[in-house]
Structures are given as C-alpha cells and as structure tokens.
Amino acid sequence: MKAGKTSSHAMKLLVVGSGGREHALAWCLAKAQGLQKVFVAPGNAGTAGEHELENVPLTDIDALADFAQQQNVQLTVVGPEAPLAAGIVNVFRARGLRIFGPTKEAAQLESSKDFAKRFMARHQIPTARFQTFSEPAAAHAYVDQQGAPIVVKADGLAAGKGVVVAQNVTEAHAAIDRMLDNSSAGGRIVIEEFLEGEEASFMVMVDGKNVLPLASSQDHKRIGDGDSGPNTGGMGAYSPAPVVTPEVHARAMREIIMPTVRGMAADGIPYTGFLYAGLMVGKDGSVKTVEFNCRLGDPETQPIMMRLKSDLYTLLDHAVAGRLDEIEANWDRRVALGVVLAAADYPDTPRLGDVVIGLPKNQDDCRIFHAGTSERDGQLVTSGGRVFCVTTLSDNVKQAQKRAYDVIVGIHFDGMQYRRDIGHRALNR
Ligand code: AMP
Ligand code: GLY
Numbered sequence: 001m002k003a004g005k006t007s008s009h010a011m012k013l014l015v016v017g018s019g020g021r022e023h024a025l026a027w028c029l030a031k032a033q034g035l036q037k038v039f040v041a042p043g044n045a046g047t048a049g050e051h052e053l054e055n056v057p058l059t060d061i062d063a064l065a066d067f068a069q070q071q072n073v074q075l076t077v078v079g080p081e082a083p084l085a086a087g088i089v090n091v092f093r094a095r096g097l098r099i100f101g102p103t104k105e106a107a108q109l110e111s112s113k114d115f116a117k118r119f120m121a122r123h124q125i126p127t128a129r130f131q132t133f134s135e136p137a138a139a140h141a142y143v144d145q146q147g148a149p150i151v152v153k154a155d156g157l158a159a160g161k162g163v164v165v166a167q168n169v170t171e172a173h174a175a176i177d178r179m180l181d182n183s184s185a186g187g188r189i190v191i192e193e194f195l196e197g198e199e200a201s202f203m204v205m206v207d208g209k210n211v212l213p214l215a216s217s218q219d220h221k222r223i224g225d226g227d228s229g230p231n232t233g234g235m236g237a238y239s240p241a242p243v244v245t246p247e248v249h250a251r252a253m254r255e256i257i258m259p260t261v262r263g264m265a266a267d268g269i270p271y272t273g274f275l276y277a278g279l280m281v282g283k284d285g286s287v288k289t290v291e292f293n294c295r296l297g298d299p300e301t302q303p304i305m306m307r308l309k310s311d312l313y314t315l316l317d318h319a320v321a322g323r324l325d326e327i328e329a330n331w332d333r334r335v336a337l338g339v340v341l342a343a344a345d346y347p348d349t350p351r352l353g354d355v356v357i358g359l360p361k362n363q364d365d366c367r368i369f370h371a372g373t374s375e376r377d378g379q380l381v382t383s384g385g386r387v388f389c390v391t392t393l394s395d396n397v398k399q400a401q402k403r404a405y406d407v408i409v410g411i412h413f414d415g416m417q418y419r420r421d422i423g424h425r426a427l428n429r
Helices: 020-029 061-070 081-085 088-094 113-122 136-146 169-181 246-266 301-307 312-320 397-408
Strands: 011-017 035-042 053-055 075-078 130-133 150-154 163-166 189-193 198-207 211-213 222-224 228-231 236-239 272-281 287-293 335-342 366-370 373-376 379-382 386-394
Touching: 011 020, 011 061, 020 035, 020 301, 020 312, 020 366, 020 386, 035 061, 061 088, 075 088, 075 312, 081 088, 113 130, 113 189, 113 246, 113 287, 130 136, 136 150, 136 169, 136 189, 150 169, 163 169, 169 189, 198 246, 198 312, 211 246, 236 301, 246 272, 246 287, 301 335, 301 366, 301 386, 335 397, 366 397, 386 397
Parallel strands: 011 035, 011 075, 035 053
Antiparallel strands: 130 189, 150 163, 150 189, 198 211, 198 272, 222 228, 236 335, 272 287, 335 386, 366 386, 373 379
16 A cells, blocks of 8 residues: 555655654654665664664754755654744755655644634634733733633743643742743743643644544653652653543544644645644543644653554655545554653753663563663763653553563663653553
8 A cells, every 4th residue: 555656665764853752753664664764863872773773963954854855765754843843844845855744834733822722712622711911911910810720821832841830820920920021932921721630642643634543642741750840741651541532532533633634724724744632631521622732742652652553654654645544553452651761850950961771672562762862982871851761561551560660670870760650540540
C-alpha cells in the first residue's frame, strides 16, 4: 500500500528535534521497510547510539531544508513546536520537500492561546470560558469579579512556564503583573475558568481533512509524587489512559477533534500534522479542551510508540499524501508506561554534565529513550532537564510500573530525580 512518491529501497527519513519524543519516533521509523537511514537533527546520545539512526548537527530551518534536499530525504517529521511555529513546514513545502506537521499559521493553535481560544469560541468547541487582556488594570478587575480558582495564561509559547493555576486571587494578581510586564509573552494574557476533572492527552494525525486517532495517554505534569510541586514538561506517561473510555473517545472526536479540523479548513488554514488536545474529562463524562498542541506530547509519545504495531512510516506517508482515510493504526493491547529521569534542579535550573552509569540494554519490553543526553570524552553525560524516559510494556499498569522501577534502580547520575507514582490514576481507579 503506497501513498506518496516513495521508492522501496534506500529510503532516508529525517526527524527534527532532540528529545525523548524524537528518539521514540526515530526508533519507530527505523523499523520501516527498505529503510537506509533515519537522520535526527540534532538528536541526542541515544539517537547517536542506534544502528539505523544518525545525528545531524543542524537546527536552522534553511539548513535543514538544504540537507533534506541534498540527501534526498523522502519524508521529514517534526517533533517540537518551536520549528513548527517558526514555519519549517512552509519552508519545506515551498521547496517541494515532503514534511509532516502544521504550517506556521496552523501551529497558532498552540503558539497563541488567544488564537486557540477565539478559534474554539467561533466553532463551538468546548473549552473553559475566557477573556483576553493586554491591560493589567482590566485583567485585575476581571479576576476580582470572577474570584478563584482561576487560570492565567501567557499568550505566546512559554515552554510550559506560561500557565498559572491560581488557587486564590492574590496568586492570580501576581501572575498578571508578571506576565504583562514580560514582553516575551507577547504582552497579552488569557484568563480562564478553572476546569474540574481528570486530564488526558488525546492525539491524532491530521492530513488537512481526515483524522487518524492515536492511542490515548496520560501525562504527569508536576515534579513531585501525588502531583505536587511546580509544573514540568511531563514526568511520566502511560498508554492507554483508562479515563478515555470508548464514550469519552467518541465525544472527543465528535465535539473537539472533527470540529477543529473542519473549522481550520473552513477558516482557510487547513491543519496537517499531529494534533494534541489536552482534555479535561468531567465526572459526567463531558470533555473540554484545556489546550491544543500542534505536535506530539513528550513523554506521551514514548509509551505510545512502544504500543504502535503499524508501520509508522506508512502512517506518515499516507498523512502527507492526504490519504489517512485509507488506513488504521494497530496497537499492542498491553499497557506501556514511561518514567522520566530528570536532572538535579529540574524544572527551574537543571544541572548539566553529570555522568550516567548503569544504563541497561534495551529489551522488547523495556526501552530507555534518551532526552537530555550527550557524549563527552567517551562518557554518557546529562545535557538537559529531562534525561531519560524508561518505558516498559506489560500486561497491566501495575506490572509495567514495577518493571520500570526495577530497571531504574540500576541507573545512576548525581541529582537524578523521578516520580515514584507514575500510573497512580490508573491504579486507583
Ligand atoms: P496548558 O499549558 O494550557 O496545558 O496548561 C498547563 C496545565 O495547567 C494543564 O495541563 C492543566 O493541568 C492546567 N490547566 C490549564 N488550564 C486549566 C484550566 N482552565 N483549568 C484547570 N487546569 C488548567
Ligand atoms: N507532556 C505534555 C506536552 O508535551 O505538552
């Protein structure tokens, strides 16, 4: 089953990014039929160490496009939001290069909270009630009128630091002062209603018109056990998420995903790429959109890729060809669970350069996806806030969790932090 212009031999692919998500994507793509090489730009020590993968030290968009052209790369897939928001898809397409991701315009669903909220209001997509402000006085008055809990969000991309869930109005006022003084946030904030319920990550592939849902998952955003402490990029994830029952899945598709894909097309900004809806699932089974991301989640991708039985390249190839309606994705029935090992002082000021020892060999049911790692004088060292995601596959959450923690005991770097309770929501159901 061939969708795009693909040759069956010596295929080269390119993954843009350097985190655990990109390691998992590249590892999955390396299983493609007739593959010669998966380039990862810039990659990490994990992608450097795998047989079919090769790191390329590039991050500049034009340089990446030059590289893809020179190497005859059949298809490029983009991990992080920053190159998407900067227009990597626009540049590649203008040069006739096949790439999977949203254009700069479509990526506004993530890069501008104000764009996303106005879009959802216009297309009746369920989300928290909100107002946008650029004047501090008006924002303060709104908070006084609404009361707490209330949520204050910076408008632009803020690498996970742009959201304050304020438990009282004092916190909300402080967040307004901080965000509206900070010109990097774009001088605009969104203030919205606090939503109650359980969060889940709902990700799909979109080809402009057709949608292929991926397996459900759930992240753990706080640094500490029991969901305590500051927000992070995500400290662990598992798939599937039991909170996404067949009914919740159907509602998310009907009330959020399909209206979004149709709405973007109707607004003249067709959406292509991975689309991530952060769901808030209410006790009554209702679903609301907490946020959109224009990419896959990290670390959610790691367990999801562990469960993917279909050929990822074939899915991406169909997506780029606008033929997602012709295929389905098959998933391992088992549970996959990933525990993030983070550096000392993550998320504030992660310490880099600690030597890693005791990393076990990968196995079919346990893979160590690298994120912030690099090699220094023949040693593996930490080079980012989130260092690894130890990802296991087992018959149930409890076993997958036990397997992950058994493996982690053998891994060491100074200051290593991780949560001991990844999967707690599924276990306590
Ligand atoms: P966001 O960057 O929009 O995903 O926000 C980060 C986190 O803040 C989310 O994962 C939620 O845990 C929380 N959050 C954001 N918006 C809301 C809301 N309206 N109600 C409750 N929690 C929220
Ligand atoms: N893990 C949440 C995210 O990737 O946004």
